[in-house]
Amino acid sequence: MALIKCLNASRGVLRSVGARYLSATSQKHAPTEMYVRDALNSAMDEEMNRDDTVFLMGEEVAQYDGAYKVSRGLWRKYGDQRVIDTPITESGFAGMAVGAAMAGLRPICEFMTFNFSMQAIDQVINSAAKSHYMSGGMVTVPVVFRGPNGAAAGVAAQHSQCFAAWYGHCPGLKVVSPFNSEDCRGLLKAAIRDPNPVVFLENELMYGTAFPVSDEAMSEDFLIEIGKAKVERVGKHVTLVSHSRPVGQCLEAAEQLASEGIDCEVINLRSIRPLDIETVQQSVMKTNHLISVEGGWPMFGIGSEVCAQIMEGPAFDYLDAPAIRVTGADIPMPYAQVLEDGALPGVKDIILSVKKTLHIQPITESA
């Protein structure tokens, strides 16, 4: 089971302005540990070094080192040609990225948050996603759209939406949602090298979290296959399926439940599209119980898709109870802290769901 060292486990820390711009004093804690922010940074650095056509563009990515410091040092190293500060027009620079990709470069297009990508969504869907198909393969768009997705802390409705389901809906895109540092390194490198347009959904709250990374993950050619999930924790009583930060919450819940004799299998989807339903199927056929956990809204979400596909496949016959979806509340994100806490799934919600599906009386039922 992965050890998680959380610098910002308490949300009180996150709320302080200083925490938002916390940057690691060194690239890694120790040779085997790496912050998520640095995982992303090193992945981009290595790919830009390896391939001249790779370049980064977005608001504040150059001299400012990135709004969340993810591109720290890249402009100083690669200069104006390879790291570009764009004017404030998402539809403009997303369109530019698409055009540059069509003409032979490999842009990494950063949205300050994916909430702002809505202003460019036509370029992402109608141009980037559909061009290869509509042109019968003549036009390729090898672009990576990346940025923080989903809830942060205290930034309210227009800065907290999860877009996994929106982009996951569209054929022509690949959509990836990493959890830890290894995920970020391997998946971002794979995304940059992929000839298809890739939407890379990061999580702002994870940037300042450090994870141990294997030696293999530190190599320059370390790639994680897009479309393959990972079993983070093997278990036998219930399958917890999740993506991004909630994977960590599932692992925490699993740890707590283990002390009560409940053994959870935790699956980190890693990719939203293609969705690795086989791994989930294998797990459900073993545990007979399924719970999906996501930060996004319940309707038409990731959990909806997982449940539908499980129903359509062999694992349906192995379910001993209906699948449960743990999701964000069906409301725009409120600002006040206590309301925001109530609007997002927490470890307690996962534990309650596990006990509900296993017909175990919880110690306290108050939610």
Added chain:
Amino acid sequence: MSMRHFIKFGKPYLHTRSLLRGKYGLQTCTHVAKSTGVQPTSDGNNFIGIPHNCVTKLEFLEPKMENTIPVYQVLDSDGKIIDETQDPKLSDEILLKMYKDMKMLNIMDGIMYSAQRQGRISFYMTNYGEEATHIGSAAALEMRDLVFAQYREAGVLMWRGFRLDQFMDQCYANINDPASGKQMPVHYGSKDLNFVTISSPLATQMPQAAGAAYALKRTNPGTCVICYFGEGAASEGDAHAAFNFAATLDAPCIFFCRNNGYAISTPAHEQYRGDGIASRGSGYGMLTIRVDGNDTLAVYNATRKARQIALEESRPVLIEAMTYRVGDHSTSDDSSTYRTTGELEYWTKTNNPVTRFERYITNQRNCWSAEEDEKLSKDCSKQVIEAFTAAEKRLKPSPSLVFTDVYDELPVNLKEQQKQMREHVSAHSQHYPLKRHEPL
């Protein structure tokens, strides 16, 4: 210097007789120095980027609607060169190719429009009235220059060598369509001819063109991008972003606006309040010119010069070509409901780009005649009908191709679905029009 006026939509347009004095003519706009590495000072003499040019008179800038940006013209309505110094003196060979391509385009449009009306294809868009904007500009570029178009630029493809059968195969979505029938008619694309596949949402090609120009500046210097768009599309936010980006990134992109007077039924004077699209150029720091879009040689000269400047100085150039959309917006439109036959007649008979050019080559250059013209029309019709008949007979693509090209490689789920489809269709073949398609 005397001016000639004619009325277009009730507003007088001033025509200049020549590209005027000065390096770029009257409408010089100062080019702000490239910002790379040079930060403008902000002190007593400057705000950031703008000189501290203060006045004590409270005065607002009035948009200049009395003195609109003049229209550059080379040929008059009789096809006579107005100012000899502006004659590009093209060879007979090039002139004849220009003319023949315009005629072929007209005839192809006529036949394909009828084909749609007869239910043979689902949709079509004609190019009547804008032939000079296509041929004049295309002839001024090199084949390696990348084209991002809107949807009414078939003449550009024709000039570059897209064949009749290729046009038809795309419209008929048959096995010869390189896009395997995956786009609607007139959404042409050709990798060989450096023409990016047409995309329907308006103006999305504009920031893409700016991005591609930026990419080519780095990977293929000496190659520029041309981006066509209409005056209606120029209202989109993407247009603003494209202009701004191309200018701030010093991208060698020619932005070519076909101001044809209408965006479906919306006339130009309802599309904007200012002086057309050309007036916006200097706001972005772009070099700008307005030309008579029905004057093939004016379009040629302006595009040729724009290309030279765009590449030599690595900067975008805006050309606004004033023209008129003679046909309906598309086969889904009936323009008689929103414009008068009188207006239409003027642009079809009196100020027709093809006729003006024909008069030039026949009377001025003496390399064409009425007899040859009649023969050309017959030849073109014959060729178009042959191509169209063959395209109609060709098989449609294999249904298996429905699943390909979503990604570079067929993903597992689509492979499965393709297999299921084949099994199902084979088992129930009597219910499917398999004879019209290439085998499963």
